[in-house]
Amino acid sequence: MASILDSVNQRTQLVGQNRLELLLFRLRGRQRYGINVFKVREVLQCPPLTALPHQSGVIRGVAHIRGQTISVIDLSAAIGGPAMTQTADSFIIITEYNRTVQAFLVAGVDRIVNLNWESVLPPPKGAGQGNYLTAVTELDKQLVEILDVEKILDEINPARTSVSAEVVRSLAPVQASKRKVLVADDSAVARKQVQRALEPLGLEIILAKDGLEALQCLKELAAQCQHDISEQMHLVISDIEMPEMDGYTLTAEVRADPKLRSLRVLLHTSLSGVFNQAMVNKVGADEFIAKFNPDELAASVNRYLSEAEV
Structure with missing residues (x-):
């Protein structure tokens, strides 16, 4: 041990x-x-x-x-x-x-x-x-x-990207105004997979190719917000492995910035293993989800967005 x-x-x-x-x-x-x-x-x-x-x-x-x-x-x-x-x-x-x-x-x-x-x-x-x-x-x-x-x-072996009908029926109704979610992933295939999985939620999805681009996007949005950034950006979904800035560092930067720290961060990655939960806890991410299960991803995102509305 x-x-x-x-x-x-x-x-x-x-x-x-x-x-x-x-x-x-x-x-x-x-x-x-x-x-x-x-x-x-x-x-x-x-x-x-x-x-x-x-x-x-x-x-x-x-x-x-x-x-x-x-x-x-x-x-x-x-x-x-x-x-x-x-x-x-x-x-x-x-x-x-x-x-x-x-x-x-x-x-x-x-x-x-x-x-x-x-x-x-x-x-x-x-x-x-x-x-x-x-x-x-x-x-x-x-x-x-x-x-x-x-x-x-x-x-x-193409992955299934659409959410099952059973899970779609369980999702909360879409708000009149679209909710924003930032997706950061260096793989174009992975970005498309996430987009397809989140379609039933009717989200406005902003894409970033790496953690640095995602952080710059969040900082620019925070500078425009009069109040909490979570009123404009509802969730960040980030891969871990990305050039220039990885997902762990992106999460740590978000938690260290007073204007960003209220954001929910979901790490969505193909990395697996015994170390992940310790790493997620250390940087302060809200959840770790291993790729790629569209039902699990859509259900988790829906849960976070529903909690934010309460």
Whole structure:
């Protein structure tokens, strides 16, 4: 128990400091990629894979690991590159995203680095909408690309984004004047998923691509308010992993600002694990919801907005 608590304490020291740990890896060629360590369960030499009939072309098969059957995704093929030709000399990164476990087939794994989110930037504007990047950074004078894994997974197995009829019937009536909700997420796919899930609530949704953009939006709105900002902005829904400013730091900044601290903040993220609740408590978020369940998200947002009306 003591070792678990020590580990939690070590991880939560990063919270509010706008820092992250990246596992660096390669696909084909010299280009390096990064994935947040929090999403990684383990890294293994690629085991024998079992092919499945009618499987997606980017799924190389399944691996049987510690009693669990895990799909193995050829990450190079998934982003439009050539498929990996060898699996015996490759590695798999076992991850947990959006309440599911999957493995990514990669050519090699480099090391773990500790970075400040301020040094992690959005993709270049010229990259286009068809790219699979959410952010880039520079290490050892080389570009490191951070992939939009949510987009990759959604293309392989599209997530249900509409709210069920049962939950829609349970939602509170929409106010005559639209309620405003700020959604911050670096993934365009994730932003669209949240928008679709909140459609039955008839909200005015303002989108931000990262925590810094969201904070600037809130500060500008607060400067225009004569009274409490919560009269204008009713809820903030934020991802955690975002370039320039992460969701934990965004929440800490909101709580530290007298003009913003009354805002409700819901952290909505594909990150899972034992450390999240400690982190959420430390920065003062109101709730943590793992992606992506449209019924759960819509019900939670509806509950917060209903409480605000009382």
